[in-house]
Amino acid sequence: MAEWMSLADAIREHVHDGDCVAMEGFTHLIPFAAGHEVIRQRRRNLTLVRMTPDLIYDQMIGAGCAARLMFSWGGNPGVGSLHRFRDAVENNWPAPLAIEERSHSDLANAYVAGAANLPFAVLRGYTGSDLPRVNDRIRTIACPFTGEVLAATPSVRPDVTVIHAQKADWKGNVLLWGILGVQKEAVLAARRVVITVEERVPQLHAPQNACILPAWVVNAVCEVPRGATPSYAHGYYERDNVFYRAWDRIARERETFVRWMEQHVLSTSDFAEYLALQQDAAVQAVYR
Amino acid sequence: MAEWMSLADAIREHVHDGDCVAMEGFTHLIPFAAGHEVIRQRRRNLTLVRMTPDLIYDQMIGAGCAARLMFSWGGNPGVGSLHRFRDAVENNWPAPLAIEERSHSDLANAYVAGAANLPFAVLRGYTGSDLPRVNDRIRTIACPFTGEVLAATPSVRPDVTVIHAQKADWKGNVLLWGILGVQKEAVLAARRVVITVEERVPQLHAPQNACILPAWVVNAVCEVPRGATPSYAHGYYERDNVFYRAWDRIARERETFVRWMEQHVLSTSDFAEYLALQQDAAVQAVYR
Amino acid sequence: MSQSYSADEMMTVAAARMLRNGAVCFVGIGLPSTAANLARLTHAPDAVLIYESGPIGAKPSVLPLSIGDGNLAETADTVVSTPEIFRYWLQGGRIDVGFLGAAQLDRYANINTTVVGSYERPKVRLPGAGGAPEISSSAKEVLIVVKQSKRTFVDKVDFVTSVGYLTGGDSRERAGLPGKGPVAVITDLCILRPDPVTRELMVATLHPGVTRDRIVASTGWPVQFSAECEETEAPRETELAVLRDLKARTAAAHGETGDGA
């Protein structure tokens, strides 16, 4: 049953060294505040799962939280490379990063299978691709009726899934809308669930078939306004495209990355303080 | 691409003798008007698929449209038996009815697999049940990762799916809400799609994540107000529980059934005329 | 002995009491729905009612006549598709308690809702499986609510639609079924519970005024009584008042008793 708590407490209680962690959000509603808190609490040896690693995992990988990454597309959308991800894969910095690479379709199906408590997913995919050659967890299965051979991959069952959503009511029922990504499946596939929300409201006033995660599938819910910045929260604020572009410069070199991480994340006590710092005119001038 | 047409034309064009037909709607939005039109046009030898056959299939089976039924629960909800269904299975009247019986979970998964263009579905089910003994299309499959044995069943791919929905816009984009059942999957699993709606509107004004079937997955769309009567359409009218109870008496004996079918369906030219007849005080007196 | 309540009321109240507050409950139509809603309106206000048609967290003001009544959707926290209910919520292992009925039941709580007689040439064709095979396997616990008679409580079910404890003992565990199985069978005469070892249903409590002879005469196998067999607590005033009020509201809304089948 959902418990309202601070984000720091939620990460302390539910994200442990060595855990398999999924922080999902397809461009929209990416749980940056939670990612920063994981970095602040210096979690190590995590297996990170995410379809599109994005800046959030670039930051966590560069900060040394991850030992392993399962993903399907690792880039800075609309900008270019994830430099910290590349540095880890190409040069083992700050630590070696084992990767398990799948396609979007596969990983989306693997979350569905996890949510449905199945050990594997079946899909039409990978025919002719080299991916099964480098990932022995992409296998085949024959249809028991037609004999047709399809791809089979293991389901994803994170120890903990962390997402950001728009609203939760006082009981902890969570509502999200707009681009839903794979969040519902990532939540239902996980053993534990931490959700940050833009705001806590008395009533959700949701449409009948809205995407709602009932309080009883959530462990911790935390009010963190603008907690998806620099991604966006539909109905609340827009994507900070300037930051996505600035990140390319910040993350390109280890020195600038380390300095940024130290100043902006490790030296701030929480996401509100981080956000205040982002508004600083001097910081904005550097980003632009 | 959706074409607006009369229901009679839609059934004539898209439902053929011998077709595999799914008419879905889980208690809500059951396409009765379309079912009546199939009876009026005297389609024969149909394979009917439906999780909950309900009165609509009781009527079609009793009228001799069906050669085969795939289903998971065949009763008059809240009332009792489907007498015409039972008479067909127990006594071959008016014709023998081959049945393929599955569970709700299976059939729901089979529609999902159909919509996803997969030849089979995998589920945790049937362990210890006698159903696989009487249905050789319920088989097993081993997980290629864990070795665990699960149930596998063939996907459902109807020749034509018929559903009723609340609204469509002039292009033929269809909106439904409330209890959605398995309708989206049944539509996307089918080769052809006929949809009746309560009303044609200039704009759908739907919430962002509403259940919408785009015009380009629909073949025919027909405006049939109250077309789900005696089931209900959320936001339009309620379930006619009196009729559901009256049906038990009407369908119990072949004679009363045949007379009702002749008077109410075969002798009316369309659903509007049928509905007008239902309002008749004498008819209402018989039902109550 | 004069009673101020009916056997049906006793059964419904006894079933309702089994549902702990906060439990996530997969509810079928009819008696299970009545019992689950009675629980919600008495000792278990935070029970979460899930109907297979899609509503999650339904709080109906009147009892639904069908599994997909509009009132369920309107009062639910959310309404999802039927495949999602079966895939993510039931198979996903999120259901604490599944409520089931039965046309036939054997001593190991195996359920038949398919046919009386042979499958190929049935004497009576019953509605079929519905959600029951997967509820009986995936719900963490199962409660069965059914009227007791020799016709229903049979020595051997004609068809195993949904499993209880299979052939008893540890046969259910060995079959690898995720859920624990039926923890109680609530009838209009008594409450039966599986023996911890043999898993045979034993009479655990007798409803007030019901004799052992009557139980024996209503059971198609040589039914056993547990050593601690006591009397079921009679329905309390408040339980009866809430139940009757619910039924009256339902009757007013549906135009009849609305108890469902």
Add this chain to the structure above:
Amino acid sequence: MSQSYSADEMMTVAAARMLRNGAVCFVGIGLPSTAANLARLTHAPDAVLIYESGPIGAKPSVLPLSIGDGNLAETADTVVSTPEIFRYWLQGGRIDVGFLGAAQLDRYANINTTVVGSYERPKVRLPGAGGAPEISSSAKEVLIVVKQSKRTFVDKVDFVTSVGYLTGGDSRERAGLPGKGPVAVITDLCILRPDPVTRELMVATLHPGVTRDRIVASTGWPVQFSAECEETEAPRETELAVLRDLKARTAAAHGETGDGA
């Protein structure tokens, strides 16, 4: 020869023209998105744009910088979950045209977006597969939009992320892939199409002002020109006007060129 348009504009216009009105198009970010929206705003107003993040029938007023921009959701007919996009819509066989980019491409239009160098010790780690392996197999037709250079158009891709025609001939059909495969590769220099028999990419049209020598010098295999090889029609006034207007609106909204990567 002086041109009133850039090579990028020629490429985008040529790609947009490939999209027939009414086509259901699975759109990636960057050039594919620009081309698909240009088509929608010119000759193909009824083209249906599907983005892998969930929007179906998106009609963005400015070009999205990311695959999940809010403007896509707001202008879409509906927004579904990402698993649904891949399961029901792409794998379901409902996509007419998939637009893809490439970091490396070989003569049979096989695509690499995974690594340059070896997989275990890559020289350059690229973003990876994304939706491409299943778009390339399940979309009825594929269009590839990519800038042409020897670095990109290679004799042998370092890694086959997404298939084109495999080893050519009927090898794609024999592998049982549902879709037809890449029907055109649109570059900043020319349009290539697969030979009907060998399936090797042949230059079909040269963009105005581009010489055969330049194509040869920009291609990592001995590229062939089809017998009917002609000049690509130059961008028309209206095409350029709409494209530049779209880019200007995008720049105003995003604070930069907004072309994406």
